[in-house]
Amino acid sequence: MSDNEQEETTQVVLKEDKGFVSFFQGLDLTDKDTIRLFDRKGYYSIHGDDAVFVALMHFKSKKSLKYWGTANEMPKKKIKLDSSSSPPPSNEDTNLGLACLTIRQGFEYEQIIKELFEEKKKIEIWAAKPNRINQWELSKKGSRGNTQQFEDVLFNYTENSVMMALKVTREKGSIVFGIAFGDATFKTLGVSEFMDNDNLSNLSSFIMQMSIKECLLYSDPKNYDYAKVKEKLAEADIPFTEVPKADFSSKNAEQDLTRLLGSVKNNLLDLEKENAIQSASCLIKHLDLLSNPNYFGKFKLEKFDLNKYMKLDSASFRGLHIIDLKEHNSSGLPNSSATSTKDQSLYNLLNQCNTPMGSRLLLQWVKQPLLDTEEIEMRLNFVETFFNDIELRQSLRSNDLKKIGDLDRLSKKLHGQKASLEDCVNLYGIVNRLPVVLSTLNGHSGVHQEMLKANFIDSLESIINDFQKFCAMVEKTIDLDLANEKHEYVIRSSFDEALAEIQKLKDKTSQKIEGFRIKTADKLDLDESKVKLHYSEKDGYLLRISRKDEVKLRDKKEFIIYATQKDGVRFSIKEINNLNETYKKLSAEYANKQDGLAKRTLQIAASFVPLIEDLSSLIATLDVFVTMAHISSIAPTPFVRPEIHPLGTGNTVIFGGRHPCVETQDGVSFIANDIELIREESQFQIITGPNMGGKSTFIRQVGLIVLMAQIGCFVPAQKAIVSVVDCILSRVGAGDSQLRGVSTFMAEMLETSYILKVATKNSLIIIDELGRGTSTYDGFGLAWGIAEYICNQIGGFCLFATHFHELTILADIIPVVKNLHVSASTENNTFTLLYKVESGACDQSFGIHVAVLADFPQQVIETAKLKAKELESFESNTLKQNHNSFLEEFKEIDFNTQNTTESYEIVKSLLSKYSIDIE
Ligand SMILES: Nc1ncnc2c1ncn2[C@@H]1O[C@H](COP(=O)(O)OP(=O)(O)OP(=O)(O)O)[C@@H](O)[C@H]1O
Numbered sequence: 001m002s003d004n005e006q007e008e009t010t011q012v013v014l015k016e017d018k019g020f021v022s023f024f025q026g027l028d029l030t031d032k033d034t035i036r037l038f039d040r041k042g043y044y045s046i047h048g049d050d051a052v053f054v055a056l057m058h059f060k061s062k063k064s065l066k067y068w069g070t071a072n073e074m075p076k077k078k079i080k081l082d083s084s085s086s087p088p089p090s091n092e093d094t095n096l097g098l099a100c101l102t103i104r105q106g107f108e109y110e111q112i113i114k115e116l117f118e119e120k121k122k123i124e125i126w127a128a129k130p131n132r133i134n135q136w137e138l139s140k141k142g143s144r145g146n147t148q149q150f151e152d153v154l155f156n157y158t159e160n161s162v163m164m165a166l167k168v169t170r171e172k173g174s175i176v177f178g179i180a181f182g183d184a185t186f187k188t189l190g191v192s193e194f195m196d197n198d199n200l201s202n203l204s205s206f207i208m209q210m211s212i213k214e215c216l217l218y219s220d221p222k223n224y225d226y227a228k229v230k231e232k233l234a235e236a237d238i239p240f241t242e243v244p245k246a247d248f249s250s251k252n253a254e255q256d257l258t259r260l261l262g263s264v265k266n267n268l269l270d271l272e273k274e275n276a277i278q279s280a281s282c283l284i285k286h287l288d289l290l291s292n293p294n295y296f297g298k299f300k301l302e303k304f305d306l307n308k309y310m311k312l313d314s315a316s317f318r319g320l321h322i323i324d325l326k327e328h329n330s331s332g333l334p335n336s337s338a339t340s341t342k343d344q345s346l347y348n349l350l351n352q353c354n355t356p357m358g359s360r361l362l363l364q365w366v367k368q369p370l371l372d373t374e375e376i377e378m379r380l381n382f383v384e385t386f387f388n389d390i391e392l393r394q395s396l397r398s399n400d401l402k403k404i405g406d407l408d409r410l411s412k413k414l415h416g417q418k419a420s421l422e423d424c425v426n427l428y429g430i431v432n433r434l435p436v437v438l439s440t441l442n443g444h445s446g447v448h449q450e451m452l453k454a455n456f457i458d459s460l461e462s463i464i465n466d467f468q469k470f471c472a473m474v475e476k477t478i479d480l481d482l483a484n485e486k487h488e489y490v491i492r493s494s495f496d497e498a499l500a501e502i503q504k505l506k507d508k509t510s511q512k513i514e515g516f517r518i519k520t521a522d523k524l525d526l527d528e529s530k531v532k533l534h535y536s537e538k539d540g541y542l543l544r545i546s547r548k549d550e551v552k553l554r555d556k557k558e559f560i561i562y563a564t565q566k567d568g569v570r571f572s573i574k575e576i577n578n579l580n581e582t583y584k585k586l587s588a589e590y591a592n593k594q595d596g597l598a599k600r601t602l603q604i605a606a607s608f609v610p611l612i613e614d615l616s617s618l619i620a621t622l623d624v625f626v627t628m629a630h631i632s633s634i635a636p637t638p639f640v641r642p643e644i645h646p647l648g649t650g651n652t653v654i655f656g657g658r659h660p661c662v663e664t665q666d667g668v669s670f671i672a673n674d675i676e677l678i679r680e681e682s683q684f685q686i687i688t689g690p691n692m693g694g695k696s697t698f699i700r701q702v703g704l705i706v707l708m709a710q711i712g713c714f715v716p717a718q719k720a721i722v723s724v725v726d727c728i729l730s731r732v733g734a735g736d737s738q739l740r741g742v743s744t745f746m747a748e749m750l751e752t753s754y755i756l757k758v759a760t761k762n763s764l765i766i767i768d769e770l771g772r773g774t775s776t777y778d779g780f781g782l783a784w785g786i787a788e789y790i791c792n793q794i795g796g797f798c799l800f801a802t803h804f805h806e807l808t809i810l811a812d813i814i815p816v817v818k819n820l821h822v823s824a825s826t827e828n829n830t831f832t833l834l835y836k837v838e839s840g841a842c843d844q845s846f847g848i849h850v851a852v853l854a855d856f857p858q859q860v861i862e863t864a865k866l867k868a869k870e871l872e873s874f875e876s877n878t879l880k881q882n883h884n885s886f887l888e889e890f891k892e893i894d895f896n897t898q899n900t901t902e903s904y905e906i907v908k909s910l911l912s913k914y915s916i917d918i919e
Contacts, residue, residue: 019134023134038126123142382455417602559571686819730768
């Protein structure tokens with residue numbers, strides 16, 4: 001925000017009001033996650049800690065705050081200070097009295113609402129009670145998972161606002177989740193019941209992949225799994241409210257669901273899912289869905305099938321940088337690393353969609369890579385169609401799709417009865433452009449022509465057909481000429497007899513007024529053109545002459561002077577004033593009639609919402625395919641269509657693979673690399689090489705290529721064969737371990753234990769620099785043990801980047817282990833990173849080489865070489881045995897049943913049992 005804008009904000013200054021202060025102090029302000037805004041008609045005020053929080057969040061300073069009185073003058077009741085989200089106030093702050101911030105209605109208010117939801121705050125809007133001084137009542141409230149009452153503000157929000165209700169139970173020893181999830185804005189509702197392992201990996205994936213924003217949690221503190229779920233939610237940064245058991249009741253659930261979904265769709269509901277159905281009743285109650293008759297029969301049933309998508313947890317989203325996760329440090333401000341622009345996410349790279357619907361769908365696809373080969377091939381066929389037919393792609397991108405506005409927004413407005421005639425005209429414009437899209441699609445004649453016809457052309461034709469009635473209605477009712485010429489949106493007067501009659505009378509009145517204008521000019525002995533008519537809402541028609549001619553009005557009682565302005569003198573005569581009265585009455589009558597007719601028109605338009613939704617989904621899908629094809633073709637080297645092998649079959653072989661985001665960075669001339677992950681032959685690859693040599697980039701690019709292939713997108717490679725995987729598990733870098741108050745070593749251990757428990761023989765495991773948090777020996781020992789465990793017990797594909805050069809010996813012991821290294825050249829006493837991945841272990845200790853280049857004393861170099869040799873001969877079987885035994889026991893520990901300190905103690909005692917030193 002610019003200084004100017006900020007200055008403007010502070011122009012709205014609310015005067016100190018002691019009555020309000022006592023009302024405010026009397027409120028229950030204990031919930032530090034709620035921010036209260038007071039609607040003062042035209043602007044809003046925020047007070048106390050809420051004001052400080054918003055000032056810091058939005059304006060990044062406290063300058064815009066005003067303080068009322070001093071703390072000593074204020075009523076005695078203390079406000080609970082928000083210690084977590086804003087720094088504790090200094091004495092100076094508390095002495096200043098009650099903080100007060102005013103924000104303007106419109107853009108500023110909208111921005112702040114969006115930011116508050118992003119900060120996971122609950123929002124309350126308070127309005128003054130009519131005719132009561134300093135008495136306020138709650139008029140709106142919302143939270144991140146329930147933004148219904150703020151829809152008008154959040155229309156352009158890309159992400160959905162999905163709330164879930166969650167019940168945890170155990171069946172036959174396994175954890176079972178009964179989940180209901182819903183988005184009141186997009187009117188979707190779903191239920192799902194699934195089992196989970198002790199790591200809750202299914203729940204983790206569900207939260208990430210369904211974009212859950214908030215949770216209503218079945219309160220059951222005695223339940224052993226309950227604390228684990230709470231920890232998982234906190235880890236995924238999902239705010240949750242503990243809800244009494246009574247709200248999870250199946251009593252009226254079936255009936256309530258039928259009401260919202262409509263009876264037909266109800267057949268698809270699996271009512272056997274008792275826990276999920278109970279969660280649904282809780283969700284319906286807390287979102288207050290039944291209080292809005294507009295919702296009845298309008299909800300769509302959404303399915304979540306755990307077996308349909310690749311599992312991805314937050315560590316993988318972070319490790320592969322699939323989407324931008326907004327991360328926060330303990331001060332509540334965004335991490336600078338998380339906002340770095342250089343390091344763009346895969347979603348950011350791909351999202352060059354032309355429509356907001358496309359962007360939303362793409363986000364969903366990126367989060368939910370598919371497992372079914374047929375579905376993947378189908379998507380690839382479409383991408384191929386638009387990739388090969390340049391003309392088709394360019395025409396859709398640069399013309400046809402660009403002009404299609406946000407249909408989701410339109411349907412939301414129409415459904416919520418917040419639409420205007422302008423929205424109808426906009427929709428009419430979009431519908432009129434559809435034949436152009438259709439003819440562009442019809443122009444294609446490639447191999448997938450039939451598929452294009454069956455999936456897009458036929459549906460679009462039928463949608464255009466079904467919209468005919470809508471178009472006819474708009475043409476008949478709305479004055480389109482006025483809309484096009486003057487951007488005024490009204491009902492055509494010829495549409496309704498009564499309206500036409502009133503219009504006639506209005507015209508007649510205006511004509512009479514015009515007659516008096518001419519007569520007045522005559523009376524004043526002025527040329528007719530010098531007496532003008534001026535119309536304003538307030539005064540109706542007035543006459544106007546130039547200031548020079550004002551003398552002509554002097555001393556003549558029949559002329560009533562209204563105002564003298566730069567452009568002349570405004571005056572009137574009795575007859576015009578009388579006609580003005582008539583004109584005003586007629587105008588009011590006309591407007592009234594117009595309103596009624598507009599309302600009816602909008603009601604009819606709202607009946608087209610299901611059709612708009614169908615169109616929106618068709619355009620979104622088309623846009624995503626076209627965009628994926630576009631990105632694939634504009635990459636520094638075009639992407640290629642991957643060859644897909646069903647889950648658990650075939651190998652993953654990539655020739656000339658590239659990292660899609662690193663290759664587009666400025667100044668990077670990317671070196672492509674190959675990899676062959678062959679089952680039973682080379683499914684475990686160890687990557688060694690110098691620091692900054694490109695190890696992480698290489699293993700992440702393999703993860704991203706597999707992920708992109710399963711989304712149905714082309715991939716950055718010369719040739720790619722991808723065997724579908726059930727999940728990608730990544731442990732990349734120590735990450736934010738400090739934030740959670742866990743040592744780097746513990747964080748590594750926890751994440752790795754999770755991988756060991758969750759991975760299957762059909763997974764892709766990506767491990768980067770394991771063991772950095774420990775002493776060299778133990779780090780190495782653990783890395784060795786973990787690698788061995790993955791090879792022998794899990795199977796699956798694994799890429800293991802490590803700085804432990806000695807780990808490469810594994811290749812001699814385990815047949816499926818192969819070594820790769822990133823190369824560097826040390827010719828002519830220079831050290832150049834080549835980024836080329838080659839087979840075999842890295843044969844040089846580059847660390848020492850760099851030390852030589854840096855002119856280290858000879859003695860240091862010699863000692864380093866000696867020590868390195870010692871380490872190389874690290875093959876003591878007893879030591880290795882110790883590490884293996886440690887790992888056997890380590891993986892059995894259930895970290896979820898203890899807190900961090902307890903876990904740490906257990907691991908420490910286990911380490912000491914096997915004489916492993918991590919200090
Ligand atoms: N194939 C490549 N072609 C060109 N540049 C590359 C390539 N791979 C990596 N780089 C560049 O090198 C930088 C370092 O790469 P990366 O982080 O992958 O190295 P690393 O070996 O994992 O390093 P470290 O061991 O220090 O973690 C990248 O940011 C990128 O700019």
